Amino acid sequence: MALNASNLGSVLGKLFAKTANGDLTWSASNEPTEYKTGTTKFWYYIKTRDEDGVAPYRFQVFRRDANPVKLAEEFSVDQDEALAQKFAALHEQAFRSANGLRRELSEEILSDLDDIEPF
Numbered sequence: 001m002a003l004n005a006s007n008l009g010s011v012l013g014k015l016f017a018k019t020a021n022g023d024l025t026w027s028a029s030n031e032p033t034e035y036k037t038g039t040t041k042f043w044y045y046i047k048t049r050d051e052d053g054v055a056p057y058r059f060q061v062f063r064r065d066a067n068p069v070k071l072a073e074e075f076s077v078d079q080d081e082a083l084a085q086k087f088a089a090l091h092e093q094a095f096r097s098a099n100g101l102r103r104e105l106s107e108e109i110l111s112d113l114d115d116i117e118p119f
Contacts, residue, residue: 005079008074009086016086016089016090019093025037034047035098038064041063041064044061045058047091048091057091076088
């Protein structure tokens, strides 16, 4: 089962945007480098295929029912460069979400360092 490249790009892009905005929260799964999130109807999983934290990535979509059905499974190596970059960006956002890292945290740290008085 596959999503066409245009739909896959849209799905990855929307998941990225909703995660970056804080509308979706990801959690770590039982497998290393795998993260999951859910909506009303679907579960989404993204992980590195080789469990090493870098490409290639595996993305799966399951129907959220009593008996989950895998609807799609895609690999970044099967995609063009632009789509492969969306896999990487989503995996990074999922990692940040699952570990409680936010963009604001970076800004907070930089601001704190700016407030340090020189010796």
